[in-house]
Amino acid sequence: MEVDDDETMKPKNKAEADHPKPIVVILVGAPGSGKSTFCNHVMRLSTRPWLRVCQDTIGDGKAGTKAQCLTISCTSLKDGKSILIDRCNLDKEQRADFVKLKESYQVDVHAIVLDLPAKLCISRSVKRTGHEGNLQGGKAAAVVNRMLQKKELPKLNEGFTRITFCQNENDVQEAINTYATLSSSDVLPSGIFGEKKTDTKVQLGIMKFLKRVDAPSKVTSDKTIRELSIEPTKENHHVNEGKEQSGTCPLDGVPTLAFPSISTADFQFNIEKASDIIVETVEEFVNKIGNGRLVLVDISHGSKILNLVKSKAAIKNIDPAKFFTFVGDITKLCSGGGLHCNVIANAANWRLKPGGGGVNAAIFDAAGPDLDIATKKRAGSLAPGNAITVPLPSRSPLFSNQGVTHVIHVLGPNMNPKRPNCLKDDYNVGCKVLHEAYSSLFENFASIVKTLDKSSDEFSNCDQKVSREDGVSFNEKNKKFKGLYEVGASNKLCSVDGKQNAGNSGKTGGSLIKDWGSWAQALYKIAMQPEKHKNEVIEVSDDVVVLNDIYPKAQKHLLVVARVEGLDRLADVSQDHLPVLRIMHDVGAKWVQTFLKENQSLTFRLGYHSAPSMRQLHLHVISQDFDSKHLKNKKHWNSFNSPFFRDSVDVIQEISEEGRPTLNEDEKFMSMELRCNRCRSAHPNIPRLKSHLLICKSPFPANLLQNGRLLQYAPNEDDTNY
DNA sequence: GTTCTAGAAC
DNA sequence: GTTCTAGAAC
Structure with missing residues (x-):
């Protein structure tokens, strides 16, 4: 591709050369930043017709109004004169009316930002005498300080075609040269020039x-x-x-x-x-x-x-x-x-x-x-x-x-x-x-x-x-919890009298005591006495009860609860529980098929929380849309979308092969960054993540697509009409 | 598990 | 000023 060495672009046709377009240059800078000096240099050296519009002198040599500045700017642009807006223009609002000239007159509007150190501006203001704006001496420091506090650096989206940042005298001199050598027909390229990366305001x-x-x-x-x-x-x-x-x-x-x-x-x-x-x-x-x-x-x-x-x-x-x-x-x-x-x-x-x-x-x-x-x-x-x-x-x-x-x-x-x-x-x-x-x-x-x-x-x-x-290694086990796990495993099948100790049931014979709060007993009670909870339970058998999660975290969210006394959580599971785990999985999978008949677009995942909040082993059957008003915080998300969530198929496989499941109980999984379960993009907070989830159509990551971890609609040959 | 709310972040 | 998070109480 052709690359011009010269920064300016020459007019491409005769018409353009005959009717050169004026430009509007808006100076942005505190008193003492050198705006007037900039204008004077450019005007002295340039062959292009310029008008300096200075609010401090526009009223017959005295201070005038912004409206006066605008009127005279319009007149000059009509006459084909380029203009230099010599006023502070430190915030967007102050500049806006001048930027609008771009549309009214089809001209380029540039900003020259004289972003020199405050100290320098103040010392110049304090020292000078006879300043047009009557800003000199002692009060200058206070005024400059105050003005700089509300400084708002210009951005392209305000409507500027070109912004030049000057942070020192060399930058200023370079900008003067650029504009002074700009002939009537030259056009400067658009964009931001000279911006210091270190000054970029990036939100903390x-x-x-x-x-x-x-x-x-x-x-x-x-x-x-x-x-x-x-x-x-x-x-x-x-x-x-x-x-x-x-x-x-x-x-x-x-x-x-x-x-x-x-x-x-x-x-x-x-x-x-x-x-x-x-x-x-x-x-x-x-x-x-x-x-x-x-x-x-x-x-x-x-x-x-x-x-x-x-x-x-x-x-x-x-x-x-x-x-x-x-x-x-x-x-x-x-x-x-x-x-x-x-x-x-x-x-x-x-x-x-x-x-x-x-x-x-x-x-x-x-x-x-x-x-x-x-x-x-x-x-x-x-x-x-x-x-x-x-x-x-x-x-x-x-x-x-x-x-x-x-x-x-x-x-x-x-x-x-x-x-x-x-x-x-x-x-x-x-x-x-x-x-x-x-x-x-x-x-x-x-x-x-x-x-x-x-x-x-x-x-x-x-x-x-x-x-x-990702900064977190998914396979990293937490030593503290691994230790606890081993204690738990060694106490497998240790019976617990939940009724006697409803608020503080736990494992005996070891150091591990799980203190279930009173609020954490609901599933246990339903599993033990489903007949008392007919409104909540949607299926019951000798082995499991099925109920809708009362705070579903997705369009479809069921719990398949084991009816085994003492089987409070995944840490309690051993090979002896393989049959019930398989039943739980099958019951969950059966409900998934029911849901998929209603809505083929859903995708489901079946699994356990490594460290559940509610007592009694329960399998989550959850659609992967996570479209729910009840999904409110990071913990909600990460409990279903981090290694904290253990797929039922993996749990069953691990227990079959190793005798026990892997638990990822570490709190760090709850504070992991919020990543989309499909495209894996990260999002800063829950509302943003949820907005993204509504539109993300990416396929699920490969690891979820393996081993039957995801249950999706699969057309049955018997259902086809041809 | 949720709700409430202080205060941090925006 | 509003939004969002995170910790405590339940």
């Missing part, structure tokens, strides 16, 4: 969730910051190789789809036609993606497709907050460009295979082998004009480093005779297929946004911050 909760409670300690040098910016010069790419920063992308809470131009590279689709289709389809979908936004990304500064799309989108008046173009590497938008995109589109090949060069190779490469595996689970191929969403496993570097939760593979039409399914020059079909491809892509994204909307207005925290690999 998120860091904690990532198990990176310590704030990032690595201070990046100024040079490094530039390398991490989105400027994709060859040199930068080389230097920056393998140096992505992880988890430090600003979280602005907006679901964002980054997508490359489909079919215009290797598939040689006409760029002019492609740009029309992109803009048309974006226009069609921009109001169907909720609070989401679409970003067309290209790695090259001089990208023709980006420029074409940008200008056509402006003509169509597409909301620039909902759709914009971005120069950067689509696999490094967060770490390299400061733009968090939770979803990225891949210009895939029909086999959905890695490699081949271009975006496809880059994305598969950056995502690691997990993307290939996850893709294969979804589909083996893709037809032109289609798109398919693949949730990215959380261990993928693209997930952990860039916050990408989904990759949408898209296949566009091919016009290249050297590639499969070439349409030759049939643009009638080609345009239709490309439109379909983008439609399908945006539909996929819309459905992701929809599900995220359900979960929270603070979307970004949900999936993006998930990154850590």
